[in-house]
Amino acid sequence: MAKVTNLDVEYAGLMSHNPEGTYLYIPPSFAALHPGSVGFFDQRGSWNPITDLSKKGRSETDGYTKPSHDLSYDEPTTSAWKARSSEPEDGHQARINGGTSDDPSVGANCESKSSVTSSGKAGLAVKGFTRREKIRAPFFNPSSVWASENVETILSKEFATHIEKNGLWVIQSTWVAEECAIRMTDRADKSVEVGLDIVSNSDSGAVPFDKLKNEGWSTYHDAKHEGGLVVSFSGLHFKPSQFQKSRQGLHEDVSVGHMNFESVMVGQTLADAEEEKAAEIAKGEKVKAAEIAKGEKVKAEVGARKTAIHRNTEVSDDVVPH
Structure with a gap:
């Protein structure tokens, strides 16, 4: 993930073993960050959209070129997460999906994990189902072409310094929750484990967010009804780079600096x-x-x-x- 704040980077790193993309310490609304959104994270970790490739004509209206490829979308899918944590798959975990567990405190139809790492621990609890929305392939090449065509325009904007530091994102997929609670602590703090125990002991779909808040968890809900909160995402990350290109002058060839983007997919599932x-x-x-x-x-x-x-x-x- 692009460097934004230490908390954002640490949380994303702690949660990186989970298969659902890159986790967000500050969950934005789906209305702001969704498949096709283009934008950047500032130094506070807040998402700042600059245009939207999912809406026809929006890119041109915002002063950029038209995408060379119309985006197509998969049907949204839902799954019951209930809880995710920084526990790696080879660590201690209690998982119940209609089976049994060595931990009698874990309730049915949920997954609960806890961990201690060298840098800290993190946990996420979600209310109800988690919804996934995604742009179908091909995604990488059309998005890369669009970014390359607009690099000079993007880097001429007032927000260019943020992109130079933290990069530009084109979002491919998002995992969205109606309500969520997030906690990250140092290795000695037990509030992550306590919170996950509370979640695992709750009835299916009835996560007690008031109890999590009492344990120091930060709770978020979609107060403005903007399609839910994005708890994780995947997308194409661009960093500006300069290269030299020869151009024929009046008397000799001259080397001219050009800007482009280096790109990498982040958070993409297998x-x-x-x-x-x-x-x-x-x-x-x-x-x-x-x-x-x-x-x-x-x-x-x-x-x-x-x-x-x-x-x-x-x-x-x-x-x-x-």
């Missing part, structure tokens, strides 16, 4: 990565098939011209009577 790879392979095969078809067409046209020329040479010079 399934999404495989989907992206399959889309690129399919695109390559489609291009190859088009080139073959074009070659066959040219070959056929050349053959037709040769046939016409051959026939013309066999035509008699006799005048055709009217």
Whole structure:
């Protein structure tokens, strides 16, 4: 994740073993951060959108170029998280999904984890179902092309210093909760474990946020009804870079500095990565098939011209009577 604040970086790092993207210490609304959103995180960890590729015409209205590829979206999916923590898969955990657990304090239909790491501990509890929304592949290439086309414009804006420090994001997928509670502590504090025990002992879907708040957890809810709160995301992260390009001058070639973006996918699931790879392979095969078809067409046209020329040479010079 891009460097924003120490708390953001530490929380994302502690939660990074979880498969659902990059976790957010300060969850923004889905209305602000959703698949197709373009923006940056400032030094306080707040999300700042600059345009929205999910809305047709918005990019042009905001002064950028039109995306070369229309984005397509998967149907939203839901899952019951209830709790996530910084516990790695090989650490102590209690997981119940209709099975049994060595820990009798863990309730049914939930997952509870706790951990102690060298830097600290973190936990997340969500109310109800977690909703995932995602842009289908291909995502990487169209987004990279758009960013490269607009790098000069973006870096001429008043927010350019934030992007130079923390980078630019194009969001591919989000995991959204109606209400959530987040806690991060040092290794000696037990409030993460206590909170996760409270969650695991609660009835399915009835997370007691008031009790978590009493344990020092920060609670968030979608007060403005903006589609929920984004607890984690995946996307394409861009960092500005400068390269030299030769240009012919009046008397000699000169080297001119150009800006572009270096990009990397962050928080992408294994399934999404495989989907992206399959889309690129399919695109390559489609291009190859088009080139073959074009070659066959040219070959056929050349053959037709040769046939016409051959026939013309066999035509008699006799005048055709009217």
